[in-house]
Amino acid sequence: MKSDLIIIGGGASGLMAAYQAARAFGDAGRPASVVVLEKMPRVARKLMITGKGRCNFTNVKSWNEFSSHVRAGARFLRPAFYTLPPEQLVSFFAVNGMRSVVERGDRAYPASYLASDVVDMLRRVCLGAGVKIQTGAEVTEVLQRCPSDKSPEYRFSVATADGETHMCRSLIIATGGLSYPTTGSTGDGYTWAKALGHSIVPTFPSLTALVPKAYKANESKGLHIDRETPLTALGRVLCGVEFKDARVELIIDGNVAQSEAGEVYFTDGGIEGPVGFQISRKAVKAMINGAHVSLVVSVTPGKITDILSPKLQTLHVSVEELGRKEVKWTFEIAGYVGYERAVVTAGGVDTDEVLPKTLESRLCPGLYLCGEVLDLDADTGGYNLQIAFCTGALAGQSAAKSLA
Ligand SMILES: Cc1cc2nc3c(=O)[nH]c(=O)nc-3n(C[C@H](O)[C@H](O)[C@H](O)COP(=O)(O)OP(=O)(O)OC[C@H]3O[C@@H](n4cnc5c(N)ncnc54)[C@H](O)[C@@H]3O)c2cc1C
Incomplete structure (x- = not known):
């Protein structure tokens, strides 16, 4: 033809x-x-x-x-x-x-x-x-x-x-x-x-979920953590939580690499939503290059945080109370959801x-x-x-x- x-x-x-x-x-x-x-x-x-x-x-x-x-x-x-x-x-x-x-x-x-x-x-x-x-x-x-x-x-x-x-x-x-x-x-x-x-x-993969340490089972297999991997106790506590007005700092090898404000969602994949996605490109690239990546999520206390803070403390997630103004959580990142559910390549x-x-x-x-x-x-x-x-x-x- x-x-x-x-x-x-x-x-x-x-x-x-x-x-x-x-x-x-x-x-x-x-x-x-x-x-x-x-x-x-x-x-x-x-x-x-x-x-x-x-x-x-x-x-x-x-x-x-x-x-x-x-x-x-x-x-x-x-x-x-x-x-x-x-x-x-x-x-x-x-x-x-x-x-x-x-x-x-x-x-x-x-x-x-x-x-x-x-x-x-x-x-x-x-x-x-x-x-x-x-x-x-x-x-x-x-x-x-x-x-x-x-x-x-x-x-x-x-x-x-x-x-x-x-x-x-x-x-x-x-x-x-x-x-x-x-x-x-x-x-x-x-x-x-x-x-x-x-x-x-x-x-x-870019515009994808970042998976906090201890959020999913079997995470030791590598940086790519399949979306279908079951949630742990921490994952189950956080999955479904949405913050409309959060601040997120991406920390790469101890330095602030990116800072964004807006919506953050915890899902069956990990941390996503507009801000999570925005940060994922740099985070994934850094992890692939062997860097240590963590996210600091800051939110104003409200009903959800009152319920979450004590639960997270029990699960050993460092929770910092910044007076009445803010609560700050640090999440070490274990990996990311791969191409199976990434928005772009x-x-x-x-x-x-x-x-x-x-x-x-x-x-x-x-x-x-x-x-x-x-x-x-x-x-x-x-x-x-x-x-x-x-x-x-x-x-x-x-x-x-x-x-x-
Ligand atoms: C869940 C999701 C939501 C998104 N939402 C948005 C959004 O709201 N706004 C936005 O701007 N972007 C969004 N994106 C990103 C956007 O969809 C892509 O960037 C865009 O579709 C890329 O277009 P493309 O034509 O390059 O590739 P594709 O849309 O991927 O099209 C490539 C086509 O090539 C065909 N193909 C591949 N290999 C072969 C082959 N061997 N033979 C014949 N055909 C083949 C495929 O079947 C496919 O139809 C989203 C992506 C996803 C996954």
Whole structure:
């Protein structure tokens, strides 16, 4: 089978790339075949569970503020951000029948608060623009044909698990990272990028729960503590407790590395919630590098703390009473919940090897990369989906332009 452009991965970035490419071909008056190969039975499984099913699809901050929430690759991201900035993404959705609402912290959601509306709309606009979406099409191999020939007609051959071989003139890898593998994101894109000459910045789970010492059973097995591991007595005391207004200090090898204020939740995973997640990136990276990590959680006493303090003291968690104003708990961190329940993957294809203005590989002409497969990640708040959508838009437009 021969196509002009194949996009591997029908997630947020892949669908946006496909739509933008098909539109660009259409605008240039050049009919072209754009194909999405998605391994799951339906597209965008991960998008469906974003924002607890409500889909916080972007954050409408200006670039200066937005970029301060990007934890890797902010400079690289800039041209993509301006290709489809948040307000244009909101307008794009509106033009295609999906109104949005903006909540506190500049977080944008579909007005229906249904992630499925975002997925349905993206699928519909893709099909309307002539994109061919093949689901249940798991790509198993990507080969560059005639690497020495700078412009062969069909530069890539892509094999799928059902034994089909697709050939294409340009290829976009939009396979996401490793988080929530049950949605289809299992890191396959890293393998092909590596085989095509790219370096992979070591990956690790980010925006994930941090597990305090003695919170879960069997924690001696390593830093990765599976979400399903049963809770201990301490875990059972704390699980379900939520503080709306806590201060959390991340201590790495005895020094304060980060300080955040806001919501902290104790769950069956460990410490999470917006503040827990915010701190998790630095904490996980430090633990992987062998550092000692602890969290100091400070809250104003109230009903919950009155009940909790004595229980925690019995369980030997150092509880400091700071007069009437604050209670401070120190939690040594034993590990973290892994990719099985991490919101994003940090690390990925090295952005130094990709052109920021087109997202074409510097090493393999005709290959484009977008979304979480790249070494780009950000805080919670709609930043990661904005990254997926705007890099998808740029990759799709660039691929179409180079072929038109
Ligand atoms: C629980 C959860 C909640 C989240 N909530 C938010 C939120 O509210 N706001 C926000 O900004 N971000 C959120 N995120 C992060 C955001 O969802 C991701 O950053 C974003 O989806 C990445 O988009 P992507 O297109 O790069 O990858 P993905 O969405 O992971 O899509 C990749 C696609 O590629 C397909 N694929 C992979 N390998 C193959 C293969 N071999 N062959 C064919 N297809 C393949 C996969 O099946 C998948 O459909 C959340 C993430 C999670 C896990």
